[in-house]
Amino acid sequence: MLKNIMKAGVLALITVIAAGCASGDSNSKLTRDVYLRGVFTWWDADPQFKLQPVEGKENVWFATSAADEPLIADGQPYEWKFGDAAWQCGTNFGFLSGEADIKLGERRQSNKCSAFDNFKFTPEEDGVYRFFLDWTEELPVVYIEKVEM
The missing domain is CATH 2.60.40.3620 (Immunoglobulin-like)
Structure with missing residues (x-):
């Protein structure tokens, strides 16, 4: 169970990082x-x-x-x-x-x-x-x- 929660957390973190990189300027209102x-x-x-x-x-x-x-x-x-x-x-x-x-x-x-x-x-x-x-x-x-x- 703990292993699955950790995997989900890592996946969520990777998704957030990838989204930030894709937008280029993290302060931009244009997405x-x-x-x-x-x-x-x-x-x-x-x-x-x-x-x-x-x-x-x-x-x-x-x-x-x-x-x-x-x-x-x-x-x-x-x-x-x-x-x-x-x-x-x-x-x-x-x-x-x-x-x-x-x-x-x-x-x-x-x-x-x-x-x-x-x-x-x-x-x-x-x-x-x-x-x-x-x-x-x-x-x-x-x-x-x-x-x-």
């Missing part, structure tokens, strides 16, 4: 790969749009729109959100409340279990943009900055 997904990414979970950590900031990530296809300032909004490959609750970030439109530099709270609540961004000038997810507080926040080239 799965998350991507910038929108009309300009064909809503795909494309590796080039996978969120990357912001250096020196815990629980802040970014992805950049494609440099070879800048967002065009034609007055039409681009719909987008952050989501994992399967759109799972907990890593499916759309707008929380109010207007879907988000302006450059504006910080907006996000719903991490969003179904269809896509953000809308209408660039004022053509360019490449960086999309951020800041989850340093209880509610995740998103914002956009223009990449100066």
Whole structure:
């Protein structure tokens, strides 16, 4: 009996250690790969749009729109959100409340279990943009900055 309990304990410890190693950053609130997904990414979970950590900031990530296809300032909004490959609750970030439109530099709270609540961004000038997810507080926040080239 004691031998079986010890085996179960060892197995549980190995599972916990393996899970910690798999996540990479044990302090990260993201437990799965998350991507910038929108009309300009064909809503795909494309590796080039996978969120990357912001250096020196815990629980802040970014992805950049494609440099070879800048967002065009034609007055039409681009719909987008952050989501994992399967759109799972907990890593499916759309707008929380109010207007879907988000302006450059504006910080907006996000719903991490969003179904269809896509953000809308209408660039004022053509360019490449960086999309951020800041989850340093209880509610995740998103914002956009223009990449100066």
